[in-house]
Amino acid sequence: MKRWFALLAILGMALFAMTGMAQKYPTRPITLVVPWSAGGSTDLTARALAPVLEKALGVPIQVVNRTGGGGAVGHGAIAQGRPDGYTIGIITLEVVLPPWVAQTKIDASSFAPISLLVLNPVAIVVRKDAPWKTAQELIADLKQNPGKYKASGTAKWGSYDFARLGFLKSIGLKDAALPWVPTQGAAAALQELISGGINVAFVSIGEASALVKAGEARYLAFMTDNRFPAFPDIPTLKELGIDWTFASFLMAAAPKFALPSVVDQLDKAFAKAVQDPEFVRFMNNANLVINHLDRKASLAFLEERTKAMNQIVQELGLKF
Amino acid sequence: MATERFWELVGALLAFGLGLAALILSRGLPQMEGGYPGPALFPGILGVLLVCCGLGVFLGALLQAGHSRGVAVEGRKGLVNTLGVLLSLGLAPVMLARLGLIPTAVAYALFACLLLRARWQEVLAVGVAMGLFVYVVFMRFLGVQG
Amino acid sequence: MSFFSPEALLALLLGSLYGAVFGAIPGLTATLALSLAIPVLLFLGPYVAMAAIIGITSTAIFAGDIGSVLVRIPGTPASAAYTEEIYDIGQERSPAYALGIASIPSAIGSLIGLVFLVLGSLALVWLAKQFSSFEYFWLVLLGIVSGIFAVPSLLKGAIAFGIGMLLATIGYDPALGHPRFTFGQPNLLGGIDFIIALVAFFGVSEVLEHLFHGSSRQEFRRLERLARGSSVFREFFVETWRLCLREKWGLWRSSVIGTFVGFLPGAGSDIAAWICSNFRRMRGGTKEQITLEGTTANNAAVAGAWIPAMALGIPGDTLTAILLGMFLAMGITPGPELFNKYSSLVVQIYLAFFLASVVIMPFGGYLSALIVNALLKIPMRALMGMVLGLCVVGTYAVNNNPFDLYLLAILGALGFVLRQGGFPIGQVVLGMILGPLLEQHFMVSMIKTHWSFASFFERPVAILLALANALLVALMLGIRYQQWRRLNRLRMLASLAKPEE
Numbered sequence: 001m002k003r004w005f006a007l008l009a010i011l012g013m014a015l016f017a018m019t020g021m022a023q024k025y026p027t028r029p030i031t032l033v034v035p036w037s038a039g040g041s042t043d044l045t046a047r048a049l050a051p052v053l054e055k056a057l058g059v060p061i062q063v064v065n066r067t068g069g070g071g072a073v074g075h076g077a078i079a080q081g082r083p084d085g086y087t088i089g090i091i092t093l094e095v096v097l098p099p100w101v102a103q104t105k106i107d108a109s110s111f112a113p114i115s116l117l118v119l120n121p122v123a124i125v126v127r128k129d130a131p132w133k134t135a136q137e138l139i140a141d142l143k144q145n146p147g148k149y150k151a152s153g154t155a156k157w158g159s160y161d162f163a164r165l166g167f168l169k170s171i172g173l174k175d176a177a178l179p180w181v182p183t184q185g186a187a188a189a190l191q192e193l194i195s196g197g198i199n200v201a202f203v204s205i206g207e208a209s210a211l212v213k214a215g216e217a218r219y220l221a222f223m224t225d226n227r228f229p230a231f232p233d234i235p236t237l238k239e240l241g242i243d244w245t246f247a248s249f250l251m252a253a254a255p256k257f258a259l260p261s262v263v264d265q266l267d268k269a270f271a272k273a274v275q276d277p278e279f280v281r282f283m284n285n286a287n288l289v290i291n292h293l294d295r296k297a298s299l300a301f302l303e304e305r306t307k308a309m310n311q312i313v314q315e316l317g318l319k320f
Numbered sequence: 321m322a323t324e325r326f327w328e329l330v331g332a333l334l335a336f337g338l339g340l341a342a343l344i345l346s347r348g349l350p351q352m353e354g355g356y357p358g359p360a361l362f363p364g365i366l367g368v369l370l371v372c373c374g375l376g377v378f379l380g381a382l383l384q385a386g387h388s389r390g391v392a393v394e395g396r397k398g399l400v401n402t403l404g405v406l407l408s409l410g411l412a413p414v415m416l417a418r419l420g421l422i423p424t425a426v427a428y429a430l431f432a433c434l435l436l437r438a439r440w441q442e443v444l445a446v447g448v449a450m451g452l453f454v455y456v457v458f459m460r461f462l463g464v465q466g
Numbered sequence: 467m468s469f470f471s472p473e474a475l476l477a478l479l480l481g482s483l484y485g486a487v488f489g490a491i492p493g494l495t496a497t498l499a500l501s502l503a504i505p506v507l508l509f510l511g512p513y514v515a516m517a518a519i520i521g522i523t524s525t526a527i528f529a530g531d532i533g534s535v536l537v538r539i540p541g542t543p544a545s546a547a548y549t550e551e552i553y554d555i556g557q558e559r560s561p562a563y564a565l566g567i568a569s570i571p572s573a574i575g576s577l578i579g580l581v582f583l584v585l586g587s588l589a590l591v592w593l594a595k596q597f598s599s600f601e602y603f604w605l606v607l608l609g610i611v612s613g614i615f616a617v618p619s620l621l622k623g624a625i626a627f628g629i630g631m632l633l634a635t636i637g638y639d640p641a642l643g644h645p646r647f648t649f650g651q652p653n654l655l656g657g658i659d660f661i662i663a664l665v666a667f668f669g670v671s672e673v674l675e676h677l678f679h680g681s682s683r684q685e686f687r688r689l690e691r692l693a694r695g696s697s698v699f700r701e702f703f704v705e706t707w708r709l710c711l712r713e714k715w716g717l718w719r720s721s722v723i724g725t726f727v728g729f730l731p732g733a734g735s736d737i738a739a740w741i742c743s744n745f746r747r748m749r750g751g752t753k754e755q756i757t758l759e760g761t762t763a764n765n766a767a768v769a770g771a772w773i774p775a776m777a778l779g780i781p782g783d784t785l786t787a788i789l790l791g792m793f794l795a796m797g798i799t800p801g802p803e804l805f806n807k808y809s810s811l812v813v814q815i816y817l818a819f820f821l822a823s824v825v826i827m828p829f830g831g832y833l834s835a836l837i838v839n840a841l842l843k844i845p846m847r848a849l850m851g852m853v854l855g856l857c858v859v860g861t862y863a864v865n866n867n868p869f870d871l872y873l874l875a876i877l878g879a880l881g882f883v884l885r886q887g888g889f890p891i892g893q894v895v896l897g898m899i900l901g902p903l904l905e906q907h908f909m910v911s912m913i914k915t916h917w918s919f920a921s922f923f924e925r926p927v928a929i930l931l932a933l934a935n936a937l938l939v940a941l942m943l944g945i946r947y948q949q950w951r952r953l954n955r956l957r958m959l960a961s962l963a964k965p966e967e
Contacts, residue, residue, distance in 0.1 A: 037865075358642050410872065413871050428851075
């Protein structure tokens with residue numbers, strides 16, 4: 001009888017140890033891959049998150065910039081990393097943009113989303129002396145004079161280009177109704193807007209806020225679901241009856257076949273980390289909007305975005 | 321002087337070749353709406369520029385080389401060393417993956433030192449200094465992995 | 467918001483020391499110093515990195531004179547214009563006096579250059595707010611034209627620019643977002659990383675050149691007695707001050723000319739020093755006067771080059787081209803955005819220049835000469851080994867991408883061939899920065915106006931800038947023609963604008 005007890009006890013202990021081993025996930029440093037270069041908003045977010053995550057997970061977090069290839073190298077490194085939970089990364093809007101997906105052969109399905117971290121909604125910005133007071137006036141003018149005005153925000157097929165395309169699609173216009181002028185990014189686009197080179201800029205709310213506060217430019221509308229707290233007077237496109245939202249995003253993600261339990265654990269750690277007051281203050285200073293979604297909602301978000309972008313390509317008949 | 325002429329010829333041919341390659345490769349690029357040249361325009365202009373200037377330098381160097389009667393490469397050993405280092409750089413990704421950051425850095429530093437015929441004390445000092453520097457600055461301070 | 471964190475101050479000091487050593491040792495140039503430092507600085511954020519860069523560039527140019535004084539070899543090409551003179555002063559009177567002439571006028575030149583930098587950049591940025599792609603197109607073209615004309619051989623200058631601009635076309639094209647010349651390689655979609663190219667062109671090709679020529683077994687003949695007690699202070703500070711007071715007009719003139727030459731894209735410190743020294747030499751100036759004007763001008767040019775870099779995003783010389791490459795990598799757009807969003811960074815840049823010229827150059831001048839005199843014992847072959855090791859590690863650290871190491875080898879070989887053939891590498895790097903800007907602004911202008919070329923001549927500032935381009939070409943061709951006619955002058959100018967740097 002005693003022997004049986006001893007055997008049972010040993011078995012029990014072994015079982016306990018095994019489950020304990022399996023559950024004890026972070027035992028060594030975790031690598032957080034950033035696909036964009038040091039000093040950019042993705043990198044800043046990752047580096048601000050790392051110390052907070054370390055507290056939540058109890059292991060060191062190493063932020064590694066794997067840059068190059070317009071984000072292809074870093075996203076590839078995350079997608080092809082070992083799915084053991086020790087290689088994770090931050091993926092960006094590019095993974096749902098069809099031209100980028102076509103060139104890099106990396107799409108949203110290559111990842112197991114952990115948490116959506118940041119959403120930077122896009123605004124429609126015009127010069128202070130522009131003829132349109134509201135978004136409706138702009139839309140009416142566009143419908144009457146398709147092709148007369150020009151817009152910019154970033155490179156051709158870049159993120160904000162799709163903000164414009166989706167906007168045009170939603171009001172029933174084609175690509176050529178408001179042609180895109182490629183620029184090297186939001187700063188260059190706003191410079192063109194102020195100097196009269198273009199008429200409308202599609203950039204994130206934060207990127208234009210300095211110019212708007214200085215009175216050089218005006219927001220016409222935001223591509224958000226709800227009114228934006230910092231600018232409560234600016235309407236959303238949805239309020240105007242245009243079903244279109246757009247935001248660039250940062251999302252923590254693991255390689256596709258990562259264990260759901262591990263992803264779940266990481267998700268909880270991220271959820272805790274984004275509420276850290278130090279992190280929140282940092283993000284406010286950097287003009288980045290924290291917007292956390294758990295892993296299920298993040299997956300749904302990615303799928304919805306992919307579908308929306310592909311729909312734009314189909315309906316507008318875009319070729320790239 | 322003769323060697324500089326030789327390298328001038330090589331450089332000019334290189335420019336010519338690159339220009340030609342740009343012209344050929346940019347033919348496959350798409351056009352803008354309305355048949356305007358798009359992505360191919362700028363490389364095309366650069367290709368023409370490089371082809372013309374490359375030819376110009378080539379002919380000029382050839383004429384002057386004719387005066388100094390022939391061109392010769394000085395120091396075959398130097399060329400072998402140079403090529404050796406260049407080819408060894410191709411091994412760097414493998415070395416980094418297998419050996420790590422510090423051994424790779426030290427290996428390259430020592431390789432160059434040895435080819436430059438440094439004394440063994442110098443080689444030793446360089447190896448130690450290199451390893452320490454990479455460890456302190458890149459691995460500890462900047463947190464580069466490898 | 468504090469303008470100068472302790473880290474930034476430390477970075478300024480360390481950068482100055484590092485720059486002084488690299489600048490003073492013949493064979494190690496300011497561009498090499500900066501290229502090797504960039505992969506490290508990239509991780510430290512703009513504030514610390516800027517302080518370090520200013521420390522490196524401003525002291526490296528000044529420290530080039532230390533090499534001239536100690537071993538009669540200029541430490542950087544910018545000091546080559548008056549090496550004989552400053553070496554003779556050191557031999558005839560005392561090294562301390564020669565080093566004093568190297569530091570105090572350098573500091574004054576740098577300070578006057580800083581005044582122009584503050585005023586010029588603020589004025590230009592105010593103007594630049596109204597600039598559209600048409601104006602930028604002409605500005606960038608101005609930069610390219612003056613960069614090509616800064617090279618003795620026009621054809622070689624054009625080839626160097628052409629190759630640089632062609633390398634920069636790799637990756638997404640600006641008009642359609644279509645990948646160019648990537649050969650199906652996703653690593654190339656974003657183009658060749660500028661910092662990798664920099665390390666390859668200035669670091670790897672330097673090592674290759676040493677390998678090719680065999681190690682120069684030349685040992686530097688160092689000065690044994692550098693410090694001579696209490697007379698050092700008198701010679702270094704007091705006597706030099708007297709000279710500066712006597713030569714105040716020379717100081718002013720060379721500072722202004724130096725700033726202007728630095729401001730012109732493509733022409734940097736070396737050309738500024740040659741112009742000012744030669745001007746004085748032709749008028750039969752004394753050795754002190756020639757040295758003073760040269761050393762003032764090359765330091766003023768350092769600050770001058772920052773004016774277009776900060777206000778317009780157009781590099782004034784190779785060093786600021788490297789700076790812009792780093793700005794871009796950090797996601798900072800120079801121009802009005804820099805001044806709006808990062809105004810404290812701008813203030814810190816001015817402040818760092820001020821500290822570098824008022825504190826570091828005069829007081830660190832003698833100290834760094836002592837250090838360098840000791841370091842000159844290190845043979846070049848050992849240094850080159852270190853450089854190669856650092857190139858490999860630095861390249862990998864930038865992107866953590868092994869592919870970059872293949873690029874490093876290919877571009878290093880390219881840089882080696884171009885250097886051997888006398889093609890200016892600095893112009894290739896300038897081309898890599900200016901090429902994409904030129905194409906971008908051209909295509910944007912064309913898309914905006916449906917390919918109406920007349921639009922380049924419709925806005926008043928654009929017309930002015932177009933005229934400036936035409937004027938520059940006519941002027942430079944005229945000068946070239948004159949030089950061609952006078953062969954002796956030609957020989958002087960061939961040595962005037964040594965390529966490289």
